[in-house]
Each structure stands twice: as structure tokens, then as C-alpha cells.
Amino acid sequence: MTKSNSRANALEVEGLIKSYGDRRVVDEVDLEIRAGEIFCLLGPNGAGKTTTVEILEGYRERDGGRVSVLGLDPGGRPLQLRTRVGIVLQTTGSFERLTVAETVAQFAGFYPNPLPTEEALSLVDLVESSDKLSGDLSGGQRRRLDVACGLVGRPELLFLDEPTTGLDPEARRRMWSVLEGLRTQGVTVLLTTHYMDEAAHLADRVSVLVQGRVVARGTPETLAPPEPILSVVELQLDSPDLSVAELSRLVGEEVVPDAEGWVRIPSEEPTGLILRLAEWVRSSGRSEVPGLAVQRPSLEDVYLALVEHHGRRIEVLS
Amino acid sequence: MTATVDPNWTPSVLAVGLTRYRLELKTFLRNREEVMFTLAFPLILLLLFGVGLNGEIESTGVDFVQYFLAGMIASSAVSAGFISLSQQVAIEQHDGTLKRLAGTPMSPVSYFIGKTGVVITAAAAQMVLLFVVGVLFYGVDLPRDGFGWMTLGWVMVLGLAASSFLGISITRLVDDPRAAAAVAQPPALVLQFISGVFFLFSGLPVWLQNVASLFPLRWMTLGLRSVLLPDAFEAAETAGSWQRPKVFVVLMIWTVGAGILAHRTFRWSSRDE
Numbered sequence: 043m044t045k046s047n048s049r050a051n052a053l054e055v056e057g058l059i060k061s062y063g064d065r066r067v068v069d070e071v072d073l074e075i076r077a078g079e080i081f082c083l084l085g086p087n088g089a090g091k092t093t094t095v096e097i098l099e100g101y102r103e104r105d106g107g108r109v110s111v112l113g114l115d116p117g118g119r120p121l122q123l124r125t126r127v128g129i130v131l132q133t134t135g136s137f138e139r140l141t142v143a144e145t146v147a148q149f150a151g152f153y154p155n156p157l158p159t160e161e162a163l164s165l166v167d168l169v170e171s172s173d174k175l176s177g178d179l180s181g182g183q184r185r186r187l188d189v190a191c192g193l194v195g196r197p198e199l200l201f202l203d204e205p206t207t208g209l210d211p212e213a214r215r216r217m218w219s220v221l222e223g224l225r226t227q228g229v230t231v232l233l234t235t236h237y238m239d240e241a242a243h244l245a246d247r248v249s250v251l252v253q254g255r256v257v258a259r260g261t262p263e264t265l266a267p268p269e270p271i272l273s274v275v276e277l278q279l280d281s282p283d284l285s286v287a288e289l290s291r292l293v294g295e296e297v298v299p300d301a302e303g304w305v306r307i308p309s310e311e312p313t314g315l316i317l318r319l320a321e322w323v324r325s326s327g328r329s330e331v332p333g334l335a336v337q338r339p340s341l342e343d344v345y346l347a348l349v350e351h352h353g354r355r356i357e358v359l360s
Numbered sequence: 361m362t363a364t365v366d367p368n369w370t371p372s373v374l375a376v377g378l379t380r381y382r383l384e385l386k387t388f389l390r391n392r393e394e395v396m397f398t399l400a401f402p403l404i405l406l407l408l409f410g411v412g413l414n415g416e417i418e419s420t421g422v423d424f425v426q427y428f429l430a431g432m433i434a435s436s437a438v439s440a441g442f443i444s445l446s447q448q449v450a451i452e453q454h455d456g457t458l459k460r461l462a463g464t465p466m467s468p469v470s471y472f473i474g475k476t477g478v479v480i481t482a483a484a485a486q487m488v489l490l491f492v493v494g495v496l497f498y499g500v501d502l503p504r505d506g507f508g509w510m511t512l513g514w515v516m517v518l519g520l521a522a523s524s525f526l527g528i529s530i531t532r533l534v535d536d537p538r539a540a541a542a543v544a545q546p547p548a549l550v551l552q553f554i555s556g557v558f559f560l561f562s563g564l565p566v567w568l569q570n571v572a573s574l575f576p577l578r579w580m581t582l583g584l585r586s587v588l589l590p591d592a593f594e595a596a597e598t599a600g601s602w603q604r605p606k607v608f609v610v611l612m613i614w615t616v617g618a619g620i621l622a623h624r625t626f627r628w629s630s631r632d633e
Binding site: 099100101119121122124125127129131132133134135136137139140144148149151152153154175191195 | 366367369370371375376379380383386387390391452455456457458459460461462463464465466628629
């Protein structure tokens with residue numbers, strides 16, 4: 043309660059440091075997660091994500107910095123904290139010969155005021171598999187069971203470590219709708235993922251970790267790249283009426299269509315470019331082109347630019 | 361969805377432990393191969409020895425099969441407590457089960473209540489089967505009185521506790537659960553040969569007897585013989601006596617020592633640095 047806004051934050055980290063031997067894997071990390079939001083920690087393998095999260099969960103001791111999880115210090119995994127958080131690890135053990143309902147009921151038994159098993163299962167859309175053995179579930183169902191075990195104790199804060207890694211697209215979508223449902227339950231979520239579409243879809247705010255440092259933070263829509271990334275206007279040419287040479291002259295640089303006739307033109311002013319392209323198409327005696335699209339930089343573009351920029355810069359420094 | 365909870369709440373170690381026991385037992389019973397193997401293996405050994413080693417031990421009136429039965433009961437405690445428990449714990453340290461449980465309010469004591477509960481259940485089932493076959497086919501005598509049953513009880517409880525604690529302790533040495541059996545089997549096998557399970561203890565060279573006497577199995581077999589063999593056999597023991605007080609003291613020391621070791625060396629996960 044050092045700050046006036048502490049009450050609204052489920053988790054606060056200031057200057058977190060952790061080294062393995064000489065190697066500093068978490069280097070002055072600051073995080074702030076507001077109560078009720080889905081917060082996503084992004085970063086390449088080896089960036090210190092898992093170490094950071096495991097310090098917050100209480101599995102690892104930190105070397106320095108201030109950490110407050112629900113107002114408590116997670117060091118030494120105090121019982122009060124374990125009672126109020128839910129943890130879904132990457133590898134979560136099996137309980138293969140217990141049924142889905144038995145597995146969730148077991149976890150319910152650890153907490154003072156758990157959800158009824160049936161309710162936890164309906165939150166993750168597994169009621170119909172209640173009597174199946176956990177070992178007989180599909181990958182997506184098993185991950186949803188993990189989430190049910192993390193939720194059944196009515197946590198205020200849920201840690202979700204790569205909940206959809208290795209799942210097929212349909213199973214990932216189903217997990218997303220489960221996690222979106224949590225938002226209405228008021229649970230704060232700390233999510234780690236390698237999928238940028240997942241972060242863009244679910245997260246209220248993200249932080250990007252590269253080589254142990256937070257290099258960017260913000261909402262998925264406003265996360266700033268190290269240098270501006272241009273939008274790309276894509277246009278498909280399919281007839282000799284539309285000459286590549288003419289188009290190159292129009293945009294002021296040489297364009298090369300791919301096998302399907304698509305050309306991609308980066309632009310600082312995509313709307314203006316489209317107006318000029320439309321004028322050119324009409325003056326060529328056409329009213330339509332087969333394909334026209336504007337690609338704004340996605341979270342993935344921004345993320346990759348950040349990782350490349352900061353990864354390289356830190357390599358140069360060391 | 362969240363609700364205010366008494367900040368001083370603590371989970372009931374015993375109630376959660378019994379829940380864990382119930383689920384562990386279900387898990388065990390649903391693995392039919394494991395159940396069959398666990399129960400049948402000591403029986404098969406007993407039957408083989410019964411065929412191969414019929415005969416009285418040096419005119420003591422005791423059949424070797426009777427002697428071997430006491431050894432088999434003791435070594436079933438070693439296999440349930442030391443070998444299979446170390447393997448299970450190593451697997452759960454490796455696959456994230458224990459780490460996941462460590463993130464909940466569950467006490468590690470509850471975890472061990474569940475595990476040792478299954479160990480005791482499996483060892484008790486083995487013992488009952490060995491008794492049934494022993495009594496029906498080999499004329500083995502059950503403990504004669506309350507004192508005998510009590511002795512049987514404390515020898516088994518201390519022996520199982522010591523083996524289980526040692527089983528948990530050795531998981532510290534294995535990062536890959538596939539190596540757990542390779543680490544646990546050799547010492548268990550060697551001890552069975554020199555502690556009066558497969559061979560007569562009194563027939564071993566003295567130096568080997570002295571080595572075996574450092575470990576608990578030799579004292580377990582002695583304690584069990586003291587209630588399963590006729591009193592006439594007492595004189596044939598190496599000390600000419602059942603040495604019950606010494607059996608108790610040695611097993612106690614091992615139980616307490618191994619318990620402290622298990623507590624100190626236990627880790628939730630074998631994957632972390």
C-alpha cells in the first residue's frame with residue numbers, strides 16, 4: 043500500500059532482478075497489473091518470461107526488487123497467497139486415471155470456498171466430459187481441465203502459462219472463449235503466450251520482455267514499434283491493361299508482382315495511395331481490380347520489430 | 361466469483377490427506393497390471409521357493425518356506441515403500457504434478473499421507489495374501505497372541521515408514537524418472553540377499569552379517585520371524601535371541617533419520633535449476 047493506486051492493482055513489480063550464475067535473466071523488470079484485466083507477458087524463448095512468472099507464483103526466489111501479488115510477497119509461497127491465486131503451468135501433471143470430475147473435485151478440496159465442481163466444469167465447457175478419464179481427453183480438453191483446476195478455488199488472480207501451445211486452431215478458439223468468459227467473472231489474468239493473435243484477441247494490456255528487460259508496454263493496439271512500421275497496400279493485377287511499368291512510375295518505385303499477380307506497396311499514407319491507385323485503375327479503362335487490401339502493422343509485426351531491434355542492441359552492448 | 365475468506369484459514373491436513381489417499385488408491389486400482397504385479401510377485405516368489413527349497417532348517421523343526429515367508433513380508437514393504445514410491449514421486453516431480461500441487465493451499469504432509477496410505481494398503485494386501493497361501497499350503501503359523509500381532513504391527517509400520525522415507529530421499533538423486541528404478545533396485549536387491557530374505561541370515565559370513573545389520577531390512581526380518589516362527593527357533597538366531605528391543609530401537613532410528621532426510625531433501629520439481 044505504498045501508492046495511492048495500490049488497491050486497484052492486483053500485482054506490482056518494481057526493479058525485479060534474477061540471475062543464474064553470472065547471467066542476469068531478469069533485469070530491472072517493472073510490471074503493473076490492474077485488478078480485473080487480462081494482462082499478457084510476451085517475449086521470445088529465453089527472454090525471462092517463465093522465470094519472472096515463477097517468481098510471481100512463488101516458485102523461485104528473486105535476487106532483488108519489490109514484488110507485491112495481491113498485496114503479499116510471494117517469496118516462500120505463503121499459504122494466504124496460495125489460497126487466493128490459481129496457477130496453470132505449462133506442464134501440469136496428469137492425474138490420468140482420475141476422471142475429469144474427480145480431478146476438479148480434488149483441487150476444490152484444497153480451497154476454503156471453492157466453486158461447485160459442475161460450475162467449474164461449465165466455465166471451461168467440459169461438463170459433458172465429467173466422467174471421462176483425464177488420460178482419455180484431447181489436448182484441448184486437457185488444457186481446459188487444467189484451467190478448471192486453476193479456477194475452482196475462486197482465485198482473485200489466475201496465472202496462465204501458454205494455455206494454447208500445441209493446440210489446433212479450433213481448440214485454441216474454444217480456449218479463447220473460455221478465457222473471455224473469465225473477464226465477466228472479475229478474475230485478473232496474467233497470460234503468457236507465443237501467439238500474437240492470441241494476445242491481440244484477449245489482452246487488455248501487454249508487456250514485451252526481451253533479454254530480461256521490458257522493452258515495450260501498452261495495449262495491443264497502441265504498442266509502439268522501435269521505428270514506425272509502414273502500412274502495406276496490396277493490389278492484385280490480372281490483365282495486361284494494368285501495366286507493371288506504369289504502376290511503378292505511379293508509386294515512384296519498382297514493383298514486382300508475385301505469381302498470383304499481387305504487388306505490395308508500403309506507404310505512410312495508405313488512404314491517399316489507394317485514391318491514386320483507384321484513379322489509375324479507372325483511367326486504364328477498368329472499374330474493378332480482383333483484389334485490394336490495406337495491411338496495418340499487426341501486433342505480430344510490432345513484436346517482431348521490437349525483438350529484432352532490442353535483441354540486436356543488447357547483443358552489441360554485451 | 362471471488363469471495364472474502366478468513367485470512368487465517370488453513371486447510372485440514374488430515375482431511376485433505378485422506379482425500380488424496382482415496383484418489384491415489386483409485387488411481388492405483390485402475391491400473392490393473394500394476395495391481396496384479398504388486399500382489400502376485402511375492403506370491404510367485406513364495407511358490408517358487410516352496411518348490412525348490414523344501415526342507416527343514418538344521419533340525420530346528422522349521423521349514424525354510426516359513427523362514428522365507430517372514431523375509432518376503434519384510435521385502436514387500438521394501439518394494440512398496442522404497443522402490444515403487446520412489447518411482448512415483450520421481451515421476452510426479454518430473455511431470456509437473458507436484459509443482460502444480462505446491463501452488464495450491466495443500467500441505468505437503470497431506471500429499472505424503474495419501475502416498476504412504478497407498479503404500480501401507482498395498483503392503484497389507486501383500487501380507488494377507490502371503491499369510492493365506494502360507495497357512496493353506498505350507499503350514500505357516502500366524503502370530504499366536506495379541507503380543508505377536510502387536511509386534512507384527514510395529515515392525516511393519518516402522519519398516520514401511522523407513523522404506524518410504526528412504527524412497528522419497530533418493531528421488532533427490534534422479535532427475536529423470538526412468539532412472540529411479542535403476543537407482544532403487546540394486547541396494548534393495550543386495551539387502552534382500554544379505555538380510556535373511558533369500559538366504560538364512562545365520563548362514564552368512566560374519567562380516568556380511570555385520571554389514572547387513574547396519575540396515576533396517578535385517579531387523580525387520582528378525583522382528584517378523586520372532587512372531588511367525590516357533591519359539592524353538594530363537595536359539596538358532598545369530599544372537600540366540602529375538603532381540604526385540606534392539607529391533608525396535610534400530611528401526612526407530614532409521615525411521616526418524618530417514619524422515620529427517622526426506623524432509624530435508626524433498627523437492628517439488630526436478631526440472632528447475
